[in-house]
Amino acid sequence: MDTLKTPAPLPAEPPPGCPFSPPQEYTHLRVEQPVSRVSMPDGSLAWLLTRYADIRSALSDPRFSSDVNAPGFPRSGMVTAGEGSSLIRTDPPEHGRRRRMLTRPFTVKSVSALRPRIQQITDQLCDEMEERKRKDGPDGSVDLVRSLALPLPSLVISLLLGVPYDDRDLFQSITATVLSRVNTEDERTTARKELRAYLGHLVAGKEGDPGDDILSELVHERMGEGQLTREEVTGTATLLLIAGHETTANMIGLGALTLLRNPRAADELRADPSLMPGAVEELLRFHSITRSGPRRAAIADVEVGGQLIKAGEGIVCAVASANRDPEQFPDADTFDIGRRNAQHHIAFGYGVHQCLGQSLARAELEISLNTLLARFPELRLAVDFEEVPFRSDMLVYGCHALPVTW
Numbered sequence: 325m326d327t328l329k330t331p332a333p334l335p336a337e338p339p340p341g342c343p344f345s346p347p348q349e350y351t352h353l354r355v356e357q358p359v360s361r362v363s364m365p366d367g368s369l370a371w372l373l374t375r376y377a378d379i380r381s382a383l384s385d386p387r388f389s390s391d392v393n394a395p396g397f398p399r400s401g402m403v404t405a406g407e408g409s410s411l412i413r414t415d416p417p418e419h420g421r422r423r424r425m426l427t428r429p430f431t432v433k434s435v436s437a438l439r440p441r442i443q444q445i446t447d448q449l450c451d452e453m454e455e456r457k458r459k460d461g462p463d464g465s466v467d468l469v470r471s472l473a474l475p476l477p478s479l480v481i482s483l484l485l486g487v488p489y490d491d492r493d494l495f496q497s498i499t500a501t502v503l504s505r506v507n508t509e510d511e512r513t514t515a516r517k518e519l520r521a522y523l524g525h526l527v528a529g530k531e532g533d534p535g536d537d538i539l540s541e542l543v544h545e546r547m548g549e550g551q552l553t554r555e556e557v558t559g560t561a562t563l564l565l566i567a568g569h570e571t572t573a574n575m576i577g578l579g580a581l582t583l584l585r586n587p588r589a590a591d592e593l594r595a596d597p598s599l600m601p602g603a604v605e606e607l608l609r610f611h612s613i614t615r616s617g618p619r620r621a622a623i624a625d626v627e628v629g630g631q632l633i634k635a636g637e638g639i640v641c642a643v644a645s646a647n648r649d650p651e652q653f654p655d656a657d658t659f660d661i662g663r664r665n666a667q668h669h670i671a672f673g674y675g676v677h678q679c680l681g682q683s684l685a686r687a688e689l690e691i692s693l694n695t696l697l698a699r700f701p702e703l704r705l706a707v708d709f710e711e712v713p714f715r716s717d718m719l720v721y722g723c724h725a726l727p728v729t730w
Contacts, residue, residue: 331361331369334640336505336615336716343714344582345657347615350374350645359631362640370398370619370638371631376649376670378629379617379641384675388620388639389415397621398638410559412677419676425546426560426680429484429538435683438480442687445479446472446695454699457730465706468726472696473576474569477688481568485561486537487526495519499566503719523561527554538564564681571613572685574715574722576692578611579604581712581726582659583693584705589661594697603661604689609647609669610659613721617643618673643670702730 335347353360358375373379382388392399392413411422428434453471457464478496482489501507501515527543534540539561546552552560583590593599618641622633633639647669648656660666672679679685696703705712706727713724 331363334362334364334370334372334616335642338714338716341710343712343716344578344611344659346612346642346644346648350642350648354645354649359629359633364398368398368638370396370640371628371633372616372640372642373628374642374645374649375629376646376652379643379646380670380674382620382626382628382639382641383618383670383673383677385626386416387622387624387626389623390419390618390620390677391415394621394623396636396638398619398640410556410563411680412563416676422552422556422560423676423680425542425551426538426564430680430684432683435687438684439687439691441483442476442480442691443695445476446691449475450695450699463729465727465729468580468728469573469577469723470725472692473580473726474573476576476692477572477685478569480684480688481565484538485564485568486530486535486539487523487561487565491522494522495565496569498522499570500718502566503570504717505719506717519562519565520558523565524554524558527557527561567679568681568684570720572688574613574720575607575611575685575689577723577726578613578721579607579689579693580696580728581705581723582607582610583697584703584728585709586659589659590697592661593694594701597694597698599661600690600694601686602663602666604686604693605666605669606659606661606663607689608671609653609663609666611721612644612647612671614719615642615644615721617641617646618677643673646670700728700730703728704730 332349335349337347338345339348353372353374358373358378360372361369362372364370373382389397390413391397411419411426414422449472453466456471457466474496478492479489481487482492487495498515498519502512502519504512527539530540530543534544542552542557542560547554547557583593589603593603619638621638622635624635626633647653650656652668653663653665672682706729712726715722715724
């Protein structure tokens with residue numbers, strides 16, 4: 325396969341007027357050049373994978389490394405806080421050893437036991453929405469992002485990790501800086517250091533005053549026995565805190581907005597809430613909140629989609645493109661809660677690095693969206709759809725705000 329003479333920049337923007345759609349370039353690339361050379365923000369080159377089959381193949385191939393220090397790793401401007409010492413940047417067998425230390429709180433069984441607490445938090449947040457709306461009168465609106473989408477996963481991950489929720493403004497603000505596409509690298513670096521310092525202080529506190537939480541367990545059962553270093557515990561805490569609230573918060577906002585834009589689907593879900601798990605899978609397929617996706621570096625020569633990728637070259641897996649690949653999902657650009665194979669999406673990645681917290685994310689999405697539909701049957705946008713501020717300036721896509729009324 326011939327490479328592009330002048331590599332194009334990594335696609336990032338949705339088509340004009342189509343904020344739910346992935347970058348328009350993906351449609352052309354999947355057909356004409358599914359493994360294509362692209363330039364990263366710093367001018368370095370990487371291979372962009374856009375087809376579902378190729379991406380699944382690459383993400384399950386041990387010849388591709390997740391280590392940011394591997395030669396050719398496409399890291400410019402996108403390595404978030406703590407990645408260098410966190411779970412997602414280790415390869416087998418070290419990855420498996422460390423992942424097993426974190427599995428228990430995120431199993432389907434553990435998350436099922438947590439569901440009543442997630443429901444309680446959701447109900448409380450909806451109560452506060454109703455009270456706020458009552459005070460503002462019939463013309464008032466509520467920001468669904470600030471009122472539900474962001475606080476729900478923030479509260480849950482704070483509870484699990486043992487992070488004081490009172491510090492939410494601090495870690496949410498730092499996370500926003502780290503994930504911003506418009507901030508300078510110096511600003512992101514400063515924010516990363518601030519978050520690591522905050523979590524490092526918290527980890528130190530757990531040594532003398534442990535609780536019933538993930539960080540306390542890592543400190544006393546893993547760090548105390550020499551299985552993890554303090555740096556590794558802090559890196560893991562950073563990853564879980566960012567991933568635990570930022571990603572799910574944006575999916576709740578996008579999911580709610582999608583259902584508001586599809587009233588027939590919303591009515592079906594109100595009439596039969598048992599359809600929500602399937603609807604959530606379709607939402608995860610339809611909205612890939614990471615516009616590019618996982619990155620890897622080849623540690624040996626690998627052929628993907630007919631293209632030779634040499635050792636020392638990097639790849640970027642366009643998950644948003646894979647989840648809209650019509651070869652895997654017929655009529656892929658249509659949102660359909662009855663889609664039979666939606667669960668085969670790769671919104672949570674694929675292979676050994678598939679998202680550890682996916683069961684928790686599914687539970688939070690199912691509970692929050694079912695509760696919204698039941699509690700607010702007349703829920704509607706308080707602004708025109710064109711006025712909703714989408715997060716095109718962030719590495720994790722979603723809505724900055726979602727004004728609603730009823």
